[in-house]
Amino acid sequence: xxxxxxxxxxDNYAYLVxxxxxxxAVVDPGEAPPIVAALAREGATLAAIxxxxxxxxxxxxxxxxxAAQPDLEVVxxxxxxxxGRITGLTRGVADGDTIELGKVRARIIHNPGHTLGAxxxxxxxxxxxxxxxxxFAAGCGRLFEGDAPMMHxxxxxxxxxxxxxxxxFGHEYTASNLRFAAHTxxxxxxxxxxxxxxxxxxxxxxxxxxxxxxxxxxxxPFLRASAPSQFADRRRAKDTFK
Ligand code: ZN
Ligand code: FE
Numbered sequence: 001x002x003x004x005x006x007x008x009x010x011d012n013y014a015y016l017v018x019x020x021x022x023x024x025a026v027v028d029p030g031e032a033p034p035i036v037a038a039l040a041r042e043g044a045t046l047a048a049i050x051x052x053x054x055x056x057x058x059x060x061x062x063x064x065x066x067a068a069q070p071d072l073e074v075v076x077x078x079x080x081x082x083x084g085r086i087t088g089l090t091r092g093v094a095d096g097d098t099i100e101l102g103k104v105r106a107r108i109i110h111n112p113g114h115t116l117g118a119x120x121x122x123x124x125x126x127x128x129x130x131x132x133x134x135x136f137a138a139g140c141g142r143l144f145e146g147d148a149p150m151m152h153x154x155x156x157x158x159x160x161x162x163x164x165x166x167x168x169f170g171h172e173y174t175a176s177n178l179r180f181a182a183h184t185x186x187x188x189x190x191x192x193x194x195x196x197x198x199x200x201x202x203x204x205x206x207x208x209x210x211x212x213x214x215x216x217x218x219x220x221p222f223l224r225a226s227a228p229s230q231f232a233d234r235r236r237a238k239d240t241f242k
Pocket of ligand 2: 057058133170
C-alpha cells in the first residue's frame with residue numbers, strides 16, 4: 001500500500017491510496033485532471049472515491065471521474081447521502097464503519113464541526129488518517145455547520161489516535177497556521193521550530209503533508225486548548241475558534 005498526495009486547485013490535497021493489487025481509492029478529488037494524471041503516473045486503476053465532506057473543493061472532480069468510470073464506489077457520510085450533497089454517492093457510512101480497498105481497511109471517524117457530515121478515514125494498520133478540513137497541520141477547519149464544542153470533541157477524538165499516525169490533511173495552510181500558533185503561544189519551542197522548518201520547506205515549494213498526531217499535539221493550538229500557555233492571555237484564547 002502506498003499513499004500519493006495529489007495537489008488540486010490552488011491549495012487542496014487529494015490523495016491516492018494504492019493497494020498492492022494496483023487498485024486505488026482517491027480521497028477528496030477536488031478536480032479530475034490531476035487525479036487522472038497521477039493514476040497514469042503511478043500505474044494504478046481507480047476503484048473508489050472517498051469523500052471527507054461535501055465541499056466543492058473536495059468533490060468537484062467526482063462527476064468527471066464517474067463519467068469516465070461509472071462503476072466507481074463513492075463513499076461519504078450518511079448525512080451527506082441523506083441531504084443529497086455528494087453527486088453519485090453509492091455508499092453512505094457512519095462512525096465506526098469499515099471500508100476496504102483490497103487489503104487496505106479504513107475506519108470511519110465521524111467528526112462534525114466544519115460540516116455536519118465530515119468524516120476522517122483512519123487506516124489503523126498503516127498508521128495513517130485522512131482528515132479533510134477537520135484537522136490541518138497546526139490548524140483546523142472553519143465552523144461552517146457545527147459549533148465550537150462539536151469541533152473540539154471531533155478534534156479530541158483525532159488527538160487520541162496513536163501518536164505515530166500520519167495525518168493527511170486537506171489544504172496547504174501549514175505556514176500561516178503556524179504563524180497563528182506562534183502568535184497564541186510565543187514561548188513554545190516546538191512551535192517556533194516547526195514554523196522555521198515549514199517556512200523553509202514552503203520556500204522550496206515542498207508540500208508539508210503528512211504531519212503526525214505527535215507533531216500536532218506539540219504544535220496545533222486547537223489540540224492544545226487545555227495547555228497552560230493557551231490561557232496566558234484570555235483574549236488570545238478566545239480567538240482560538242474563529
Ligand atoms: Zn471544506
Ligand atoms: Fe476544503
